[in-house]
Amino acid sequence: MSLGEFLHMGGYAPYIWSCYGLTMAVLIGMEWASRRDLKAAQLQARRRTQTAGNP
Amino acid sequence: MNSESRITGDESRPATRWLWFYKLASPPHAYRLLGLWRPWLLWPAVVLMLIGVYGGLMLAPPDYQQKDAFRIMYVHVPSASLSLMVYVMMAVAAAIGVIWRIKLAHAVAAACAPIGAWFTVLALVTGSIWGKPMWGTWWEWDPRLTSELILLFLYLGYMALRASFDDVQRADRASAILAMVGVVNVPIVKYSVVWWNSLHQGPSISLLKKSAIDGSMVWPLLLLLLAFVLYFGAVLCTRVRAEILRRERNTAWLSQIDAKS
Numbered sequence: 001m002s003l004g005e006f007l008h009m010g011g012y013a014p015y016i017w018s019c020y021g022l023t024m025a026v027l028i029g030m031e032w033a034s035r036r037d038l039k040a041a042q043l044q045a046r047r048r049t050q051t052a053g054n055p
Numbered sequence: 056m057n058s059e060s061r062i063t064g065d066e067s068r069p070a071t072r073w074l075w076f077y078k079l080a081s082p083p084h085a086y087r088l089l090g091l092w093r094p095w096l097l098w099p100a101v102v103l104m105l106i107g108v109y110g111g112l113m114l115a116p117p118d119y120q121q122k123d124a125f126r127i128m129y130v131h132v133p134s135a136s137l138s139l140m141v142y143v144m145m146a147v148a149a150a151i152g153v154i155w156r157i158k159l160a161h162a163v164a165a166a167c168a169p170i171g172a173w174f175t176v177l178a179l180v181t182g183s184i185w186g187k188p189m190w191g192t193w194w195e196w197d198p199r200l201t202s203e204l205i206l207l208f209l210y211l212g213y214m215a216l217r218a219s220f221d222d223v224q225r226a227d228r229a230s231a232i233l234a235m236v237g238v239v240n241v242p243i244v245k246y247s248v249v250w251w252n253s254l255h256q257g258p259s260i261s262l263l264k265k266s267a268i269d270g271s272m273v274w275p276l277l278l279l280l281l282a283f284v285l286y287f288g289a290v291l292c293t294r295v296r297a298e299i300l301r302r303e304r305n306t307a308w309l310s311q312i313d314a315k316s
Contacts, residue, residue, distance in 0.1 A: 026177050
């Protein structure tokens with residue numbers, strides 16, 4: 001099987017590659033967003049502990 | 056109605072045999088453990104995904120009816136399975152949070168929602184893209200498709216309801232009710248293709264019966280299913296940790312958190 005044949009996917013290329021591309025994008029996006037969420041929560045928590053010290 | 060009382064042990068009887076549990080579920084412990092577990096979920100997930108995708112795209116033979124289009128199954132089925140599994144987990148966690156007043160359970164439920172919603176979007180969109188060449192339409196108001204769309208609205212409703220409260224504990228309680236009521240939709244999604252005459256095909260794999268698809272096609276699917284579960288676990292760890300921090304008012308351990316961890 002040549003690379004061209006593989007990419008062609010028997011004529012279903014647009015459907016198959018869009019599905020795989022989309023899934024990959026969402027999985028990477030979710031991982032990235034969850035890390036950003038944790039960072040934000042850590043920053044928030046730190047700010048809270050600092051302000052708790054001096055009322 | 057003080058939910059702290061049990062955890063701090065004010066009441067004479069949360070039996071001592073449950074102490075290990077309260078210790079484990081205490082915010083500092085859970086926060087640390089989830090951070091330790093995460094890489095052991097994420098990296099196996101990545102490896103299994105690569106093997107599964109290789110098997111699904113390169114090794115599995117074309118389907119006798121759908122030709123190469125059936126390969127969409129390898130991303131569609133795990134997404135759809137996870138959309139249901141995550142909902143069940145969210146509802147069970149919310150119920151545990153309400154019944155036993157465990158804050159960590161509420162944190163888990165809250166963390167499940169955005170992940171489940173994205174899996175539902177993936178299932179709907181990849182299903183739609185698969186439907187176009189196979190059924191000749193992007194969308195049909197079919198029982199399976201409609202109930203999966205309702206699942207998405209349940210997730211979105213859950214998140215919107217949470218966001219409408221300033222107080223986390225009230226948000227926990229109110230959203231838990233929605234999560235628990237919405238669980239009736241899960242069997243409807245799952246069995247819609249059996250109960251009604253649906254455009255969507257029936258299940259091809261089952262825990263009890265012999266699979267309706269050939270081994271060369273099914274192993275990449277099972278691998279990807281496992282990979283998606285592990286991936287979900289990894290992302291859940293991160294999100295629950297963030298939820299723990301948002302709920303915590305005990306500043307003693309919070310101040311010791313390293314931003315890099």
